[in-house]
Amino acid sequence: MGKLKSTSKKNQRHDPLLVQLRDDQLGAGKLSAPGRRQKRDKPEEERNLALDDKTSKKILSIAKEQQQEMLASEQKDDGFLSEDDEEEHESAFLSRPRQIAADSDSDEEFEGLNEEQDGDDSDGYDEELEVDEGDQAILDSFQSAPSRNLADLILQKLEEQEDKQQLLAAKGKARQVSPPAGHPGGLNPKITEVYTKVGQLLSRYKSGPLPKAFKILPSLRNWFQILEITAPHAWTPHATLAATRIFASNLEPRQCQKFYKHILYEKVREEIDENKKLSVQMYMALKKSIYKPAAFFKGILFPLCESGTCTLKEAVIVGSILTKVSIPVLHSGAALLKLSGMEYTGPTSVFIRVLLDKKYALPYKVIDGLVFHFLGFKREARQMPVLWHQSFLVFEIRREIVNSVARGEEIPLEDVEMI
DSSP states (O other): OOOOOOOHHHHHOOOOHHHHHHHHHHHTTOOOOHHHHHHHHSOHHHHHHHSOHHHHHHHHHHHHHHHHHHHHHHHHHHTOSOHHHHHHHHHHHHHHHHHHHHHHHHHHHHHHHHHHHHHSHHHHHHSOOOOOHHHHHHHHHHSSSOSSOHHHHHHHHHHHHHHHHHHHHHTTOOOOOOOOTTSGGGOOHHHHHHHHHHHHHHTTOOSSOOOHHHHTGGGSTTHHHHHGGGOGGGOOHHHHHHHHHHHHHHSOHHHHHHHIIIIIHHHHHHHHHHHSSOOHHHHHHHHHHTTSHHHHIIIIIHHHHHTSOOOHHHHHHHHHHHHHSOOOHHHHHHHHHHHHTSOOOHHHHHHHHHHHTTOOOOOHHHHHHHHHHHHTTTTOOSOOOHHHHHHHHHHHHTHHHHHHHSTTOOOOOHHHHTO
16 A cells, blocks of 8 residues: 655644744734735745836835834733823834835835846947037047047148148139148148157057057048158068058058058068068068059069069069969959060069969950060070070960960961070
8 A cells, every 4th residue: 555645744834933923023913814824924025026116115115004003003902002102102113114114115216226227228328319519529528539530630630731722822822831840741740749659669560459540541631641750661570561451451552552662662672682581571461462453563563673673582572472362364464464565674574474374364465465575585686594484485385275365376486486
């Protein structure tokens, strides 16, 4: 037979002594229905979970008033209070619960406020506040950084300078406004001071974020004039790489060409001349500069070939970058056409060979230009260097493809092969 479960344990369970004493003090011998007693014995937190704040406050206030009335009537029945002391005790007793209730209500209000702030914090910041200009100026004065950036300040000064010159020209007094001493181009002294400090930072820059004043330069109309204040010749290779990334990604090809030709080109040649090699940072800067192919060819490659002083070391370094990076077909064809029309130098053959090794389907005009380039050496009395023969060999390897696309005509290069 199965063991019978005894229900005596449920009958033996009782509330803690503290709860029993409190019930004796509050109840004072008056019994209530079991259902009500169970609801009264439930913790206050459980009741608050089921009711909102306003309802719970009303219930608590009503319960306290009933409790006060019960205690006052019980003490009067037992004879603990006289008629004279009853009024004093009642007034003192009633004032105390009001104070306690006020304190508890204030605590509950702060708790509710904290909960609302925690729960609705994201919603509050989504709303847009309308602030007039005066209040906005006051708010900006308390901020660590002004809301007006340096780009706006520079543009305002430039517009004022242009308006001043236009006004003088309209009055028949068109004359150049002499720039202040020590401030190139008539720039504001504060701007000159800021970018001078930026240049000092770039002269020892290794890693980390760049100043915001430097990052906004591509958005300025006279960015190159301000850039010269930073002394680019003193930049570290790390700073040159960071600057190349900024200008290559934010400037138009024409403006980017100006940065390449006057800054990056000069620094690359200077470093190769001094160290006989190119640092990793400068190599990466050259690699990043091909992000704008037209600016790269016009600002670095063509000036390098036209200078007449390009060394083979420089040509090999730049050629290795062209080998590793994908270049659009049209830009490569335009570069080959331009190189084929230049005066011959050793580095020119290096660049022609590298671009031909990419095996692009070149336009007819480019192929004709290369043919005339090699045919031009037919009457050359001097012995051609190995670099020329290497570039011609690459072109000969592609000869079958070239003949098939060049209007179906054979290219007469047999005489050139005898050179």
